[in-house]
Amino acid sequence: MEINKDGAFLLPERPTKTICDVLVIGGGPSGASTAFWLASNGYDVLLVERKTFPREKTCGDGLTPRSVRQLIDMGVEESLSLAHKYFGLRTRAFGKELTLEWPKVSGLPEYGYVITRYDLDELVLNNAEKAGAAVWQGCEATAVNFTDDSVYIRVKDKSRDTVSEVEAKYLVIAEGANSRIGRSLQVKRDRQLPFGLAIRGYYSSPRSRDPYIESQLDIRDEKGTLLPGYGWIFPLGDGRVNVGIGLVSTMAGWKEVNTTSLLNTFVKQTPSSWGLSEESRLSEPTGGKLPMGMSSTHLRGKRYLVVGDAGGMINPFNGEGIAYGYESGRLAAATLSEAISCNDADLLDNYLDMLDMHYGSYYKVARLFLRLMGNQDVLKILTSTGMHSKTVMTILLKIMSNLMSEDDIGLAEVILKSASKLARGIPG
Numbered sequence: 117m118e119i120n121k122d123g124a125f126l127l128p129e130r131p132t133k134t135i136c137d138v139l140v141i142g143g144g145p146s147g148a149s150t151a152f153w154l155a156s157n158g159y160d161v162l163l164v165e166r167k168t169f170p171r172e173k174t175c176g177d178g179l180t181p182r183s184v185r186q187l188i189d190m191g192v193e194e195s196l197s198l199a200h201k202y203f204g205l206r207t208r209a210f211g212k213e214l215t216l217e218w219p220k221v222s223g224l225p226e227y228g229y230v231i232t233r234y235d236l237d238e239l240v241l242n243n244a245e246k247a248g249a250a251v252w253q254g255c256e257a258t259a260v261n262f263t264d265d266s267v268y269i270r271v272k273d274k275s276r277d278t279v280s281e282v283e284a285k286y287l288v289i290a291e292g293a294n295s296r297i298g299r300s301l302q303v304k305r306d307r308q309l310p311f312g313l314a315i316r317g318y319y320s321s322p323r324s325r326d327p328y329i330e331s332q333l334d335i336r337d338e339k340g341t342l343l344p345g346y347g348w349i350f351p352l353g354d355g356r357v358n359v360g361i362g363l364v365s366t367m368a369g370w371k372e373v374n375t376t377s378l379l380n381t382f383v384k385q386t387p388s389s390w391g392l393s394e395e396s397r398l399s400e401p402t403g404g405k406l407p408m409g410m411s412s413t414h415l416r417g418k419r420y421l422v423v424g425d426a427g428g429m430i431n432p433f434n435g436e437g438i439a440y441g442y443e444s445g446r447l448a449a450a451t452l453s454e455a456i457s458c459n460d461a462d463l464l465d466n467y468l469d470m471l472d473m474h475y476g477s478y479y480k481v482a483r484l485f486l487r488l489m490g491n492q493d494v495l496k497i498l499t500s501t502g503m504h505s506k507t508v509m510t511i512l513l514k515i516m517s518n519l520m521s522e523d524d525i526g527l528a529e530v531i532l533k534s535a536s537k538l539a540r541g542i543p544g
């Protein structure tokens with residue numbers, strides 16, 4: 117970076133006009149993965165991110181083996197040496213506790229990590245840049261226009277107070293849950309489908325190096341009513357734990373839910389060995405929406421694709437979205453690579469086929485599960501039955517984390533068929 121005569125750093129100039137193969141909007145997991153895979157395939161990709169990394173992002177900070185697989189494939193795992201490695205899930209409900217190891221699944225590691233998004237997202241974005249992607253931080257995409265052959269994107273650089281016009285063959289929308297450009301292109305959540313809401317805070321804890329993440333399946337409000345969702349404690353290994361709750365919108369009284377007071381109630385219900393209280397809370401909790409179950413429409417336009425949360429790709433079973441951001445970014449990059457090399461925009465349809473192949477039947481079942489969760493009786497039966505058997509709970513963990521091997525599919529079908537029988541009795 118250049119320095120002026122007073123010793124201050126000069127920001128490099130941004131070109132007012134620039135041309136690339138693909139412009140990616142957003143530098144979170146889905147955008148960084150798209151940019152990484154496109155740049156690795158030799159395409160000319162520019163990613164614009166409105167914030168300057170490292171930046172806070174509200175999240176549980178939990179990476180499952182599915183996310184780790186993607187990080188290994190992008191060559192990022194070595195940089196995670198300081199992140200907290202964990203080996204499974206300790207789950208509690210109705211006074212019972214079960215400790216489950218991550219199951220052995222071909223092609224997946226048997227561990228996960230807990231790492232703040234402050235650290236993780238910067239690592240993954242830097243990795244995309246190293247692979248050859250151009251990254252403009254502090255730059256917001258504010259408007260897009262399409263012609264038959266190109267897309268023109270207006271990009272505002274906040275620190276320089278300049279505007280650039282980028283011409284690209286294709287656009288990828290990776291803006292996250294609140295996707296402004298996506299909305300302007302009619303990318304909308306299907307309002308018939310449920311969504312999630314989650315809140316988390318950081319706490320200091322003597323068990324920050326615990327080798328298991330923990331979930332509480334029978335969370336309750338102040339009046340003791342059972343809620344559809346779960347509470348979590350994810351140890352960060354540095355003296356802190358990430359504590360949160362996630363809920364689904366199928367519950368009665370959804371609109372009146374106060375997530376901050378539910379989080380406080382949950383904290384009071386956690387085992388005392390974690391040392392969680394108002395006093396050990398390190399920052400104000402923050403929350404956000406979880407667009408889930410492939411709930412968005414228009415994920416493909418003539419010259420654009422939508423990835424990650426902007427497309428509603430969070431797994432409805434467990435609220436996990438990082439893996440699906442990485443994976444959908446990779447699928448989008450593969451589709452665009454082909455479309456560019458064949459000079460055929462119609463090939464963008466392949467993205468929808470790939471999404472359907474990877475997630476279609478799983479997310480259909482997951483949406484049914486969400487509907488079941490809205491019924492207190494079913495919720496009680498499912499959770500308490502599972503807690504009686506480690507074998508059943510391990511199968512459920514595999515299903516909920518989308519870690520099923522071919523052999524498990526039969527078992528999953530049996531469970532889900534029983535679930536759908538129960539669902540037929542539930543209105544809505």
Ligand SMILES: Cc1cc2nc3c(=O)[nH]c(=O)nc-3n(C[C@H](O)[C@H](O)[C@H](O)COP(=O)(O)OP(=O)(O)OC[C@H]3O[C@@H](n4cnc5c(N)ncnc54)[C@H](O)[C@@H]3O)c2cc1C
Pocket residue numbers: 141142143144145146147164165166167173174175176177178179255256257258290291292293295296297314315316360402403404405406423424425426430435436437438439441
């Ligand atoms: C409370 C909570 C807990 C969660 N816990 C977990 C968890 O433990 N594990 C897990 O896997 N998932 C979790 N999730 C879900 C996870 O955070 C998301 O699924 C994931 O961040 C999606 O990645 P993304 O890249 O699609 O979007 P984001 O991570 O939201 O990234 C979008 C990026 O785009 C940028 N951007 C937006 N608009 C523009 C624009 N116009 N121009 C330029 N830049 C723009 C934003 O600044 C942002 O950096 C949680 C979510 C919440 C709310």
